[in-house]
Amino acid sequence: MNNDHQKPHAIVIPYPLQGHVIPSVHLALKLETKGFVITFVNTQSIHQQITKSQPNHSDTFGDDIFTDSRKSGLDIRYVVVNDGFPLGFDRSLNHDQYFEGVLHVMSAHADELVGETIKTNPPPTCLIADTFFVWSSMISNKYNLVNVSFWTEPALVFTLYYHVDLLRKNGHVGSLDTYFIYNREDTIDYIPGIGAIEPKDLMSYLQASDTTTVVHRIIFKAFKDVKNADFIICNTIQELEPQTISALHEKHPTYAIGPIFPTGFTKSVVATSLWSESDCTRWLDTKPPGSVLYVSLGSYAHVSKNTIVEIAQRLLLSGVSFIWVLRPGSINSDETDVLLVGFEEEVKETGLMVPWCCQIEVISHPTVGGFLTHCGWNSILESVWCTVPLICLPLLTDQFTNRKLVVDNWKIGVNVCDNKQIKAEEVAETIHCLMNGKLGDELRKNIEVVKNKLENALSTDGSSQVSLEKFISDVKIKTQEKCASAMCQQLNSSANHG
Known part of the structure:
Protein backbone atom coordinates (compact mmCIF):
# COMPACT_ATOMS: atom_id res chain seq x y z
CA MET A 1 0.00 0.00 0.00
CA ASN A 2 1.31 3.46 -0.91
CA ASN A 3 2.03 5.35 2.33
CA ASP A 4 1.38 8.62 0.50
CA HIS A 5 -2.35 7.85 0.65
CA GLN A 6 -2.17 7.86 4.45
CA LYS A 7 -0.52 11.27 4.59
CA PRO A 8 -2.63 14.38 5.22
CA HIS A 9 -2.31 16.80 2.33
CA ALA A 10 -3.04 20.47 3.07
CA ILE A 11 -3.65 23.20 0.51
CA VAL A 12 -2.40 26.41 2.16
CA ILE A 13 -3.68 29.71 0.70
CA PRO A 14 -2.46 32.95 2.35
CA TYR A 15 -4.21 36.27 1.89
CA PRO A 16 -2.32 38.23 -0.78
CA LEU A 17 -0.54 40.63 1.57
CA GLN A 18 3.04 40.46 2.90
CA GLY A 19 2.03 40.16 6.58
CA HIS A 20 -0.16 37.15 5.78
CA VAL A 21 2.20 35.37 3.39
CA ILE A 22 5.08 35.24 5.91
CA PRO A 23 3.34 33.27 8.70
CA SER A 24 1.59 31.07 6.11
CA VAL A 25 4.94 30.04 4.62
CA HIS A 26 6.29 29.11 8.03
CA LEU A 27 3.08 27.30 8.96
CA ALA A 28 3.46 25.24 5.77
CA LEU A 29 7.06 24.39 6.64
CA LYS A 30 6.08 23.43 10.19
CA LEU A 31 3.22 21.19 9.07
CA GLU A 32 5.44 19.46 6.50
CA THR A 33 7.86 18.47 9.25
CA LYS A 34 4.86 16.99 11.08
CA GLY A 35 4.04 14.65 8.21
CA PHE A 36 1.86 16.75 5.93
CA VAL A 37 2.17 17.02 2.19
CA ILE A 38 1.73 20.71 1.39
CA THR A 39 0.46 22.50 -1.69
CA PHE A 40 1.21 26.18 -1.15
CA VAL A 41 -0.74 28.70 -3.23
CA ASN A 42 0.34 32.26 -3.97
CA THR A 43 -1.41 34.66 -6.28
CA GLN A 44 0.45 35.29 -9.54
CA SER A 45 0.92 38.93 -8.52
CA ILE A 46 2.45 38.14 -5.12
CA HIS A 47 4.64 35.46 -6.70
CA GLN A 48 5.92 37.87 -9.33
CA GLN A 49 6.66 40.56 -6.76
CA ILE A 50 8.57 38.13 -4.52
CA THR A 51 10.51 36.78 -7.49
CA LYS A 52 11.47 40.25 -8.73
CA SER A 53 12.63 41.29 -5.26
CA GLN A 54 15.28 38.56 -5.14
CA PRO A 55 18.90 39.35 -6.04
CA ASN A 56 19.91 38.06 -9.47
CA HIS A 57 16.33 37.06 -10.23
CA SER A 58 15.51 35.76 -13.66
CA ASP A 59 12.75 37.28 -15.76
CA THR A 60 11.08 33.91 -16.18
CA PHE A 61 7.82 33.40 -14.34
CA GLY A 62 8.63 29.85 -13.26
CA ASP A 63 10.73 30.49 -10.14
CA ASP A 64 9.55 28.47 -7.14
CA ILE A 65 10.01 29.98 -3.67
CA PHE A 66 10.24 26.50 -2.10
CA THR A 67 13.00 25.15 -4.38
CA ASP A 68 15.69 25.28 -1.66
CA SER A 69 13.36 23.70 0.89
CA ARG A 70 12.70 20.74 -1.38
CA LYS A 71 16.45 20.14 -1.73
CA SER A 72 16.38 19.06 1.91
CA GLY A 73 13.59 16.57 1.17
CA LEU A 74 10.49 18.59 2.12
CA ASP A 75 7.34 17.67 0.19
CA ILE A 76 5.98 21.12 -0.55
CA ARG A 77 4.39 21.73 -3.94
CA TYR A 78 4.02 25.32 -5.13
CA VAL A 79 1.35 26.73 -7.43
CA VAL A 80 0.08 30.18 -8.33
CA VAL A 81 -3.48 31.34 -8.87
CA ASN A 82 -4.97 34.30 -10.71
CA ASP A 83 -6.49 36.90 -8.36
CA GLY A 84 -8.78 38.21 -11.11
CA PHE A 85 -6.52 40.93 -12.50
CA PRO A 86 -3.68 41.04 -15.08
CA LEU A 87 -0.15 41.21 -13.70
CA GLY A 88 0.32 44.79 -14.90
CA PHE A 89 -2.64 46.07 -12.85
CA ASP A 90 -1.47 48.31 -9.97
CA ARG A 91 -3.15 46.73 -6.95
CA SER A 92 -1.80 49.27 -4.48
CA LEU A 93 -2.87 52.30 -6.48
CA ASN A 94 -6.32 50.79 -7.18
CA HIS A 95 -6.90 49.34 -3.71
CA ASP A 96 -10.72 49.27 -3.65
CA GLN A 97 -11.07 47.94 -7.18
CA TYR A 98 -8.54 45.22 -6.41
CA PHE A 99 -10.32 44.07 -3.27
CA GLU A 100 -13.66 44.02 -5.08
CA GLY A 101 -11.96 41.43 -7.29
CA VAL A 102 -10.65 39.48 -4.31
CA LEU A 103 -14.20 39.49 -2.93
CA HIS A 104 -16.08 38.55 -6.09
CA VAL A 105 -13.71 37.03 -8.65
CA MET A 106 -10.82 35.22 -6.98
CA SER A 107 -13.05 32.44 -5.64
CA ALA A 108 -13.62 31.09 -9.17
CA HIS A 109 -9.89 30.83 -9.78
CA ALA A 110 -9.29 29.25 -6.36
CA ASP A 111 -12.10 26.77 -7.00
CA GLU A 112 -10.56 25.76 -10.32
CA LEU A 113 -7.11 25.37 -8.77
CA VAL A 114 -8.39 23.18 -5.90
CA GLY A 115 -10.28 21.08 -8.44
CA GLU A 116 -7.00 20.43 -10.29
CA THR A 117 -5.12 19.72 -7.05
CA ILE A 118 -7.69 17.03 -6.15
CA LYS A 119 -6.22 14.96 -9.00
CA THR A 120 -2.69 14.91 -7.49
CA ASN A 121 -1.17 12.09 -5.42
CA PRO A 122 -1.91 12.01 -2.57
CA PRO A 123 -5.13 14.00 -3.03
CA PRO A 124 -5.61 16.94 -0.64
CA THR A 125 -7.49 16.26 2.59
CA CYS A 126 -7.80 19.78 4.00
CA LEU A 127 -7.89 23.42 2.97
CA ILE A 128 -6.02 25.88 5.20
CA ALA A 129 -7.13 29.31 4.04
CA ASP A 130 -6.66 32.74 5.56
CA THR A 131 -9.69 33.77 7.60
CA PHE A 132 -10.23 36.85 5.42
CA PHE A 133 -11.15 34.73 2.41
CA VAL A 134 -14.94 34.61 2.06
CA TRP A 135 -15.18 31.36 0.09
CA SER A 136 -13.38 28.76 2.24
CA SER A 137 -16.46 26.79 3.31
CA MET A 138 -17.89 26.77 -0.21
CA ILE A 139 -14.75 25.23 -1.71
CA SER A 140 -14.14 22.88 1.24
CA ASN A 141 -17.68 21.51 1.01
CA LYS A 142 -17.50 21.11 -2.76
CA TYR A 143 -14.36 18.97 -2.59
CA ASN A 144 -15.07 17.30 0.79
CA LEU A 145 -12.02 18.88 2.45
CA VAL A 146 -11.48 19.63 6.13
CA ASN A 147 -12.03 23.39 6.41
CA VAL A 148 -9.27 25.08 8.45
CA SER A 149 -9.28 28.85 8.98
CA PHE A 150 -5.85 30.38 9.63
CA TRP A 151 -5.88 33.60 11.66
CA THR A 152 -2.60 35.55 11.48
CA GLU A 153 -3.47 38.18 14.14
CA PRO A 154 -4.19 38.03 17.90
CA ALA A 155 -7.20 36.12 19.20
CA LEU A 156 -8.51 39.40 20.66
CA VAL A 157 -8.94 40.84 17.15
CA PHE A 158 -10.54 37.64 15.86
CA THR A 159 -13.03 37.61 18.74
CA LEU A 160 -14.08 41.24 18.19
CA TYR A 161 -14.74 40.57 14.50
CA TYR A 162 -16.46 37.28 15.37
CA HIS A 163 -18.91 39.18 17.59
CA VAL A 164 -19.49 42.12 15.25
CA ASP A 165 -23.26 41.45 15.33
CA LEU A 166 -23.19 41.87 19.11
CA LEU A 167 -21.24 45.12 18.75
CA ARG A 168 -23.82 46.33 16.21
CA LYS A 169 -26.72 45.34 18.44
CA ASN A 170 -25.24 47.40 21.27
CA GLY A 171 -24.55 50.40 19.05
CA HIS A 172 -20.74 50.28 19.18
CA VAL A 173 -20.41 49.46 15.47
CA GLY A 174 -22.45 50.90 12.61
CA SER A 175 -24.86 48.91 10.51
CA LEU A 176 -23.70 47.59 7.14
CA ASP A 177 -26.54 49.54 5.51
CA THR A 178 -26.00 52.86 7.28
CA TYR A 179 -23.70 55.74 6.38
CA PHE A 180 -22.09 58.07 8.90
CA ILE A 181 -23.83 57.17 12.12
CA TYR A 182 -22.41 57.96 15.51
CA ASN A 183 -21.16 54.90 17.33
CA ARG A 184 -21.38 54.63 21.11
CA GLU A 185 -18.20 55.73 22.90
CA ASP A 186 -18.66 54.06 26.28
CA THR A 187 -16.72 51.00 27.45
CA ILE A 188 -17.43 47.64 25.79
CA ASP A 189 -17.76 44.97 28.48
CA TYR A 190 -20.02 42.29 27.01
CA ILE A 191 -17.85 40.34 24.52
CA PRO A 192 -17.22 36.74 25.69
CA GLY A 193 -13.59 36.18 26.65
CA ILE A 194 -12.67 39.87 26.56
CA GLY A 195 -12.43 42.19 29.53
CA ALA A 196 -13.44 45.82 29.25
CA ILE A 197 -12.19 47.49 26.07
CA GLU A 198 -12.58 51.07 24.91
CA PRO A 199 -13.99 51.89 21.44
CA LYS A 200 -10.71 53.65 20.58
CA ASP A 201 -9.01 50.27 20.91
CA LEU A 202 -11.23 48.56 18.36
CA MET A 203 -9.82 47.83 14.91
CA SER A 204 -10.03 50.88 12.66
CA TYR A 205 -12.70 49.27 10.49
CA LEU A 206 -15.00 48.86 13.50
CA GLN A 207 -14.43 52.48 14.51
CA ALA A 208 -15.41 53.77 11.07
CA SER A 209 -18.64 55.67 10.49
CA ASP A 210 -19.06 54.23 7.00
CA THR A 211 -19.14 50.44 7.20
CA THR A 212 -20.14 49.86 3.58
CA THR A 213 -16.66 49.87 2.02
CA VAL A 214 -15.30 46.84 0.19
CA VAL A 215 -13.00 45.99 3.11
CA HIS A 216 -15.95 46.05 5.51
CA ARG A 217 -17.94 43.78 3.23
CA ILE A 218 -15.00 41.35 3.05
CA ILE A 219 -14.59 41.31 6.84
CA PHE A 220 -18.28 40.84 7.59
CA LYS A 221 -18.71 38.10 4.99
CA ALA A 222 -15.51 36.34 6.05
CA PHE A 223 -16.60 36.24 9.68
CA LYS A 224 -19.91 34.72 8.72
CA ASP A 225 -18.09 32.12 6.67
CA VAL A 226 -15.59 31.29 9.43
CA LYS A 227 -18.43 30.00 11.59
CA ASN A 228 -18.63 27.09 9.13
CA ALA A 229 -14.96 26.17 9.58
CA ASP A 230 -14.05 22.81 11.11
CA PHE A 231 -11.05 24.29 12.94
CA ILE A 232 -9.45 27.68 13.63
CA ILE A 233 -5.71 28.02 14.12
CA CYS A 234 -4.22 31.25 15.50
CA ASN A 235 -0.74 32.73 15.41
CA THR A 236 -0.79 33.48 19.14
CA ILE A 237 -0.19 31.58 22.38
CA GLN A 238 -2.51 30.42 25.13
CA GLU A 239 -0.58 32.18 27.90
CA LEU A 240 -0.87 35.61 26.25
CA GLU A 241 -4.64 35.49 25.67
CA PRO A 242 -5.99 32.70 27.90
CA GLN A 243 -9.57 33.90 28.49
CA THR A 244 -10.06 34.97 24.87
CA ILE A 245 -8.84 31.67 23.43
CA SER A 246 -10.82 29.61 25.93
CA ALA A 247 -14.02 31.51 25.13
CA LEU A 248 -13.41 31.04 21.41
CA HIS A 249 -12.79 27.33 21.88
CA GLU A 250 -16.19 26.97 23.52
CA LYS A 251 -17.80 28.18 20.28
CA HIS A 252 -15.38 26.64 17.82
CA PRO A 253 -12.38 24.25 17.97
CA THR A 254 -9.55 26.80 18.23
CA TYR A 255 -5.83 26.12 18.52
CA ALA A 256 -3.18 28.69 19.52
CA ILE A 257 -0.03 27.46 17.77
CA GLY A 258 2.16 30.58 17.64
CA PRO A 259 4.47 32.27 17.43
CA ILE A 260 5.01 30.97 13.89
CA PHE A 261 8.62 31.87 13.15
CA PRO A 262 11.26 30.56 10.74
CA THR A 263 13.33 27.75 12.25
CA GLY A 264 15.94 29.19 14.60
CA PHE A 265 14.52 32.70 14.12
CA THR A 266 16.93 33.33 11.26
CA LYS A 267 16.34 34.65 7.77
CA SER A 268 13.98 32.26 6.03
CA VAL A 269 15.24 29.92 3.32
CA VAL A 270 11.93 30.65 1.57
CA ALA A 271 11.65 34.04 -0.11
CA THR A 272 8.68 35.99 1.24
CA SER A 273 9.69 39.64 0.81
CA LEU A 274 7.82 41.73 -1.73
CA TRP A 275 10.69 44.22 -2.02
CA SER A 276 14.46 43.96 -2.38
CA GLU A 277 16.12 43.91 1.03
CA SER A 278 18.98 46.21 1.96
CA ASP A 279 21.76 44.71 4.08
CA CYS A 280 22.04 46.83 7.23
CA ASN A 456 7.86 28.04 26.90
CA ALA A 457 4.94 27.74 24.49
CA LEU A 458 7.29 26.48 21.77
CA SER A 459 9.11 24.00 24.02
CA THR A 460 8.50 20.26 23.64
CA ASP A 461 5.64 20.18 26.15
CA GLY A 462 4.65 23.82 25.68
CA SER A 463 1.10 24.97 25.01
CA SER A 464 1.65 25.76 21.32
CA GLN A 465 3.34 22.44 20.63
CA VAL A 466 0.56 20.57 22.44
CA SER A 467 -2.07 22.57 20.53
CA LEU A 468 -0.36 21.85 17.22
CA GLU A 469 -0.25 18.10 17.90
CA LYS A 470 -3.91 18.15 18.97
CA PHE A 471 -4.85 20.09 15.85
CA ILE A 472 -3.05 17.58 13.61
CA SER A 473 -4.72 14.67 15.39
CA ASP A 474 -8.15 16.28 15.09
CA VAL A 475 -7.63 17.03 11.38
CA LYS A 476 -6.83 13.37 10.76
CA ILE A 477 -9.94 12.24 12.66
CA LYS A 478 -12.10 14.76 10.80
CA THR A 479 -10.65 13.58 7.48
CA GLN A 480 -11.62 9.98 8.28
CA GLU A 481 -15.13 11.12 9.22
CA LYS A 482 -15.50 13.01 5.94
CA CYS A 483 -14.23 10.04 3.93
CA ALA A 484 -16.61 7.67 5.73
CA SER A 485 -19.52 10.07 5.18
CA ALA A 486 -18.70 10.41 1.49
CA MET A 487 -18.48 6.64 1.12
CA CYS A 488 -21.87 6.18 2.78
CA GLN A 489 -23.39 8.77 0.43
CA GLN A 490 -21.94 6.95 -2.57
CA LEU A 491 -23.29 3.60 -1.34
CA ASN A 492 -26.73 5.09 -0.70
CA SER A 493 -26.70 6.73 -4.13
CA SER A 494 -25.72 3.43 -5.79
CA ALA A 495 -28.43 1.57 -3.89
CA ASN A 496 -31.07 4.15 -4.87
CA HIS A 497 -30.09 3.90 -8.52
CA GLY A 498 -29.87 0.12 -8.37
Missing part, protein backbone atom coordinates in the same frame (compact mmCIF):
# COMPACT_ATOMS: atom_id res chain seq x y z
CA THR A 281 24.48 44.62 9.14
CA ARG A 282 27.69 46.47 8.30
CA TRP A 283 26.18 49.80 9.38
CA LEU A 284 24.74 48.31 12.58
CA ASP A 285 28.11 46.78 13.47
CA THR A 286 29.54 50.31 13.84
CA LYS A 287 27.07 51.31 16.57
CA PRO A 288 27.14 50.68 20.36
CA PRO A 289 24.87 47.94 21.81
CA GLY A 290 21.25 48.98 22.23
CA SER A 291 21.76 52.41 20.68
CA VAL A 292 19.80 52.13 17.42
CA LEU A 293 16.08 52.77 16.99
CA TYR A 294 14.47 50.73 14.20
CA VAL A 295 11.62 52.57 12.44
CA SER A 296 9.18 50.76 10.15
CA LEU A 297 5.50 51.28 9.42
CA GLY A 298 4.98 47.88 7.83
CA SER A 299 4.18 46.47 4.43
CA TYR A 300 0.61 47.64 3.85
CA ALA A 301 -0.38 51.09 5.06
CA HIS A 302 -0.04 54.27 3.03
CA VAL A 303 0.86 57.38 5.00
CA SER A 304 0.71 61.09 4.31
CA LYS A 305 3.73 63.25 3.59
CA ASN A 306 2.89 65.06 6.84
CA THR A 307 3.31 61.82 8.84
CA ILE A 308 6.74 61.26 7.30
CA VAL A 309 7.80 64.84 8.06
CA GLU A 310 6.60 64.47 11.66
CA ILE A 311 8.56 61.24 12.16
CA ALA A 312 11.66 62.93 10.72
CA GLN A 313 11.25 65.86 13.14
CA ARG A 314 10.89 63.52 16.12
CA LEU A 315 13.97 61.55 15.15
CA LEU A 316 16.01 64.72 14.79
CA LEU A 317 14.85 66.06 18.16
CA SER A 318 15.52 62.74 19.92
CA GLY A 319 19.14 62.65 18.82
CA VAL A 320 19.21 58.84 18.63
CA SER A 321 20.76 56.68 15.92
CA PHE A 322 18.18 54.99 13.73
CA ILE A 323 17.41 52.76 10.76
CA TRP A 324 14.30 53.97 8.96
CA VAL A 325 12.50 51.75 6.46
CA LEU A 326 10.67 53.92 3.94
CA ARG A 327 8.87 51.41 1.75
CA PRO A 328 8.48 52.12 -1.98
CA GLY A 329 5.00 53.45 -2.70
CA SER A 330 4.15 53.97 0.97
CA ILE A 331 3.40 57.69 0.61
CA ASN A 332 -0.11 58.95 -0.24
CA SER A 333 1.40 61.40 -2.70
CA ASP A 334 3.03 61.65 -6.12
CA GLU A 335 5.85 63.67 -4.58
CA THR A 336 9.25 62.01 -4.52
CA ASP A 337 10.95 64.43 -2.10
CA VAL A 338 8.88 63.92 1.04
CA LEU A 339 11.51 64.41 3.73
CA LEU A 340 12.58 67.64 5.38
CA VAL A 341 15.02 69.66 3.27
CA GLY A 342 18.51 68.66 4.34
CA PHE A 343 17.29 65.83 6.59
CA GLU A 344 19.37 63.05 5.07
CA GLU A 345 22.52 65.20 5.12
CA GLU A 346 21.92 66.14 8.75
CA VAL A 347 21.54 62.51 9.89
CA LYS A 348 24.15 60.89 7.62
CA GLU A 349 26.26 59.88 10.64
CA THR A 350 23.41 58.73 12.87
CA GLY A 351 20.70 57.55 10.50
CA LEU A 352 20.34 54.95 7.77
CA MET A 353 17.42 55.22 5.34
CA VAL A 354 16.52 52.03 3.44
CA PRO A 355 13.56 51.11 1.18
CA TRP A 356 13.20 47.67 2.78
CA CYS A 357 15.20 45.18 4.86
CA CYS A 358 15.04 41.79 6.53
CA GLN A 359 13.35 42.83 9.77
CA ILE A 360 14.34 39.71 11.71
CA GLU A 361 18.02 40.32 10.91
CA VAL A 362 17.82 43.96 12.00
CA ILE A 363 15.88 43.71 15.26
CA SER A 364 17.88 40.67 16.41
CA HIS A 365 21.10 42.69 16.04
CA PRO A 366 22.50 43.64 19.49
CA THR A 367 22.77 47.32 18.57
CA VAL A 368 18.99 47.71 18.14
CA GLY A 369 17.38 48.93 21.36
CA GLY A 370 13.90 50.04 20.30
CA PHE A 371 11.32 49.77 17.54
CA LEU A 372 9.02 52.59 16.39
CA THR A 373 6.30 50.45 14.88
CA HIS A 374 2.85 50.48 13.29
CA CYS A 375 1.99 47.56 15.64
CA GLY A 376 1.58 44.85 13.04
CA TRP A 377 1.22 41.48 14.76
CA ASN A 378 4.28 39.91 13.11
CA SER A 379 6.39 42.89 14.19
CA ILE A 380 5.15 42.62 17.79
CA LEU A 381 5.93 38.90 18.07
CA GLU A 382 9.36 39.38 16.50
CA SER A 383 10.16 42.29 18.82
CA VAL A 384 9.18 40.28 21.88
CA TRP A 385 11.42 37.43 20.75
CA CYS A 386 14.33 39.90 20.43
CA THR A 387 13.40 41.75 23.68
CA VAL A 388 13.12 45.04 21.80
CA PRO A 389 10.62 47.47 23.41
CA LEU A 390 8.07 49.18 21.21
CA ILE A 391 7.05 52.75 20.46
CA CYS A 392 3.53 52.39 19.08
CA LEU A 393 2.26 54.41 16.13
CA PRO A 394 -0.73 52.41 14.81
CA LEU A 395 -2.14 53.45 11.46
CA LEU A 396 -5.10 51.22 10.61
CA THR A 397 -6.91 47.86 10.90
CA ASP A 398 -5.82 45.58 13.82
CA GLN A 399 -2.94 47.85 14.82
CA PHE A 400 -4.98 49.91 17.31
CA THR A 401 -6.13 46.75 19.08
CA ASN A 402 -2.61 45.29 19.03
CA ARG A 403 -1.40 48.50 20.66
CA LYS A 404 -3.77 47.88 23.57
CA LEU A 405 -2.15 44.49 24.17
CA VAL A 406 1.35 45.95 23.95
CA VAL A 407 0.82 49.06 26.07
CA ASP A 408 -2.03 48.25 28.48
CA ASN A 409 -1.95 44.48 28.92
CA TRP A 410 1.71 43.50 28.66
CA LYS A 411 3.37 46.90 29.26
CA ILE A 412 6.14 46.26 26.74
CA GLY A 413 5.70 49.48 24.77
CA VAL A 414 4.55 53.08 24.90
CA ASN A 415 1.85 55.06 23.11
CA VAL A 416 2.68 58.03 20.90
CA CYS A 417 -0.66 58.18 19.15
CA ASP A 418 -3.39 59.08 21.64
CA ASN A 419 -6.12 61.28 20.14
CA LYS A 420 -4.22 61.09 16.83
CA GLN A 421 -2.27 64.24 17.74
CA ILE A 422 1.35 64.01 18.82
CA LYS A 423 3.54 66.87 19.98
CA ALA A 424 6.96 66.49 18.43
CA GLU A 425 8.84 67.38 21.64
CA GLU A 426 6.91 64.80 23.70
CA VAL A 427 7.54 62.02 21.21
CA ALA A 428 11.22 62.92 20.94
CA GLU A 429 11.51 62.80 24.72
CA THR A 430 9.74 59.41 24.80
CA ILE A 431 12.17 58.05 22.20
CA HIS A 432 15.14 59.39 24.14
CA CYS A 433 13.90 57.95 27.45
CA LEU A 434 13.18 54.55 25.93
CA MET A 435 16.61 54.32 24.32
CA ASN A 436 18.65 55.84 27.16
CA GLY A 437 16.66 55.88 30.40
CA LYS A 438 14.71 53.99 33.02
CA LEU A 439 11.69 53.70 30.73
CA GLY A 440 13.61 51.39 28.42
CA ASP A 441 14.86 49.31 31.37
CA GLU A 442 11.31 48.84 32.71
CA LEU A 443 9.94 47.85 29.31
CA ARG A 444 12.77 45.40 28.69
CA LYS A 445 12.11 43.78 32.07
CA ASN A 446 8.45 43.30 31.12
CA ILE A 447 9.30 42.08 27.65
CA GLU A 448 11.56 39.37 29.10
CA VAL A 449 8.52 37.98 30.93
CA VAL A 450 6.49 37.87 27.71
CA LYS A 451 9.40 36.37 25.78
CA ASN A 452 9.67 33.56 28.33
CA LYS A 453 6.02 32.76 27.67
CA LEU A 454 6.71 32.52 23.94
CA GLU A 455 9.74 30.30 24.50
